[in-house]
Amino acid sequence: MTLIDARSIPADPLSATRLEEAGFDYRLVGMDDPVAAGAFTQAVNRGFLGPAATDDEITWTAETWKARRNVGVYETGAAADALPVATLNSWVAPATVPGGQIPMWAISVVTVAATHRRRGIARNLLEGELRAAVATGVPIAGLTVSEATIYGRYGFGAAIPAARIAIDTGRAGWAGPREEGRLEYVAGEQLASDLGEVHERSRANRSGQIPGWETRWKTMAGLAAEEGKKNAGARGVRYLDADGELRGVMAYSMADQPGTFRSVLKIAHLAAQTDEAMRALWGFAVNHDLVTRVEVDLRPIDDPIVHLVADQRAVELTVHDHGWLRILDxxxxxxxxxxxxxxxxxxxxxxxxxxxxxxxxxxxxxxxxxxxxxxxxxxxxxxxxxxxxxxxxxxxxxxxxxxxxxxxxxxxxxxxxxxxxxxxxxxxxxxxx
Ligand SMILES: CC(C)(COP(=O)(O)OP(=O)(O)OC[C@H]1O[C@@H](n2cnc3c(N)ncnc32)[C@H](O)[C@@H]1OP(=O)(O)O)[C@@H](O)C(=O)NCCC(=O)NCCS
Incomplete structure (x- = not known):
């Protein structure tokens, strides 16, 4: 599939005019310029209520965003190092659909400064993206959302539900088969690389998936500059089938339950190319000594875990909206x-x-x-x-x-x-x- 480079598409002229009339400069932002990249990253962190980014974090983030079309909204005449009052970025990703793939205009890091909210800036950003995608001939747009009430007005529908799953391991028991392959611990760069590899090899198996990117897997493996502390306890385990082929991998961490010598095993990501690998990784988590509870999000709503345990009532499964799509053509x-x-x-x-x-x-x-x-x-x-x-x-x-x-x-x-x-x-x- 040939995918258009979204960076080649200029800022939408209609949104530019509307925002100019409101006193704003709406433009593409190059991540090669460290000052602009720094200001853009700080604005995104502020928008998502995170702490100020360090220089390392800015460099790290800019590496990923260099591949995207970054859009900033600035006060007209703002200094070169001024933070944008709004941000967004986009790229064209191949999204899996039943029986195939489709180019999708992916939209991310939508923020408007708290000082500038409810003045129509997000509306101009979103409408500008939809027009840019249409002008480029991309037939659908997609995003994940912080709140479920923001994007319906632009024609997005909640299309890819996800399951948040919690398992009481003391009650669950194990009813799954024993697999023929083997599990082994994996860490650091190898874990990041395995996560990327298995995700890429398996993403055609489920409608809704898109490719990941290097810094996403490194973050899950505990290697990120910006989330080093949060994911410092990241661990990994992978599954090799009977022929020694990598088929599945899981990044997880342990949260200590003070005074109990017990922990909650929190799965950050479970990627499996085969059902066998998925069962083996679930078995690793559910049968883990000193673990009372397993937690994970972003599982498919037909995850077979309820049929892998002896007591289905040990599994709490909460369905929530996750992937939003917007048909354009x-x-x-x-x-x-x-x-x-x-x-x-x-x-x-x-x-x-x-x-x-x-x-x-x-x-x-x-x-x-x-x-x-x-x-x-x-x-x-x-x-x-x-x-x-x-x-x-x-x-x-x-x-x-x-x-x-x-x-x-x-x-x-x-x-x-x-x-x-x-x-x-x-x-x-x-x-x-
Ligand atoms: C959500 C956000 C981007 C909206 O920006 P904004 O510039 O204030 O939005 P606009 O003024 O353009 O409002 C456009 C519409 O969205 C609605 N809206 C704005 N924020 C909303 C929110 N948090 N929830 C629901 N609707 C919201 C407005 O009421 C308006 O509706 P209407 O035009 O149909 O009457 C901004 O509040 C923000 O940055 N929030 C924190 C980061 C975040 O949650 N980003 C979204 C990531 S998915």
């Missing part, structure tokens, strides 16, 4: 994925921004391939772009959205479309971005 998005069954419908999509608005004849064959053409016919199904986007990755049933009154039309057609859109395995986005 309906035919390109719908034709990029495969479907679980045939369906035929005239679908009307409402989009106040117009990008995805229209009526489409959607034909899905028995082979799971869709063709999507503009149509003048009366719609069988009508829905907003946020709801189509929510159902797109295969994790949110269209029928569930219809039951909530968000999708209207012929119940039989909605049922068939709903079944076609579901993915065989629940989608997963194993990282924040």
């Amino acid at each position: 309906v035919p390109a998005a719908l034709e990029a994925r495969r479907y679980e069954g045939p369906a035929e419908a005239v679908v009307q999509v409402e989009d106040q921004y117009g990008f995805a608005a229209g009526t489409w004849q959607v034909r899905i064959g028995a082979d799971g391939v869709a063709s999507v053409l503009p149509s003048d016919a009366d719609p069988d199904v009508t829905l907003g772009v946020a709801d189509l986007s929510a159902a797109y990755a295969g994790g949110v049933p269209l029928a569930q959205l219809a039951a909530a009154g968000r999708v209207r039309g012929d119940a039989r057609v909605i049922g068939a479309l709903s079944r076609a859109l579901r993915s065989g395995r629940a989608p997963l986005l194993g990282i924040w971005y």
Whole structure:
């Protein structure tokens, strides 16, 4: 898949004009300039309520952000080292969809200074990103969110739910098989490299995944400048199959329970290319001596852990929204994925921004391939772009959205479309971005 370099796309002219009228300078920020990179990083840390960044942290972060299109909003006429009052960055990532991949405009580090909130700056930033993606021909946008109420207004839908899982190990027992491969401890650079390798090899297995990046894995392995203290206790274990091939890896830490000689095992990331590796890594965590509880987030909602323990009630599983998607080009998005069954419908999509608005004849064959053409016919199904986007990755049933009154039309057609859109395995986005 050829992916456009988002850095080559200039700042959106309409947002630039609107922000200029409000007294702001909206522009791309180069991370090669240490002063600009420093100010940008400090603004992001401040926006997410973190401490001021050290020089090492700035260098570390800038390495990752050099590959992204960084956008800053400054007071007009601000000094060269002034902090931007708003930040955001984006890049084009290949996102896994059922049966394939699609270029996705990924958006990150959206912050507006607390001194400048509720003046329309975030709106201009987000709308500018959507226009930039459309101008570039990227069919969907995606992000992960700090609050679930911010992005629906721009047409994003919560598409990739995640499970937060906690296991009472004293009660759980182990009912899983014993695997033929072997577990071994791994640390530091090797752990970071294994996390990246297994994630990359496994990300095609689940709709919703995108590639990670080096500093993300190093942070999980306890090597990050900015989070050195937080992840200083990072440990790792990997699983090699019977042929000695790396198939899974887990980064975790232990949180001491004072006065008990017991700990909580907190999994930072569990990546597995095979179910066998996933079972082996779960077994390592759940059967660990001196551990009373295992905690992890960002697992798929169909994680088989409930069937790996003897007592299902030892497992608390909380589902929450995680990956948000926004369809920008309906035919390109719908034709990029495969479907679980045939369906035929005239679908009307409402989009106040117009990008995805229209009526489409959607034909899905028995082979799971869709063709999507503009149509003048009366719609069988009508829905907003946020709801189509929510159902797109295969994790949110269209029928569930219809039951909530968000999708209207012929119940039989909605049922068939709903079944076609579901993915065989629940989608997963194993990282924040
Ligand atoms: C969230 C944030 C980016 C909003 O910036 P902002 O410039 O104040 O937002 P705007 O003035 O452009 O508001 C746009 C819309 O979003 C709404 N909105 C703003 N902040 C919101 C929040 N925290 N929750 C829900 N809605 C919010 C506004 O009410 C407005 O709605 P409307 O235009 O439909 O009436 C900013 O508050 C922030 O930086 N927060 C801390 C960092 C963060 O959470 N970033 C998001 C990362 S995913």
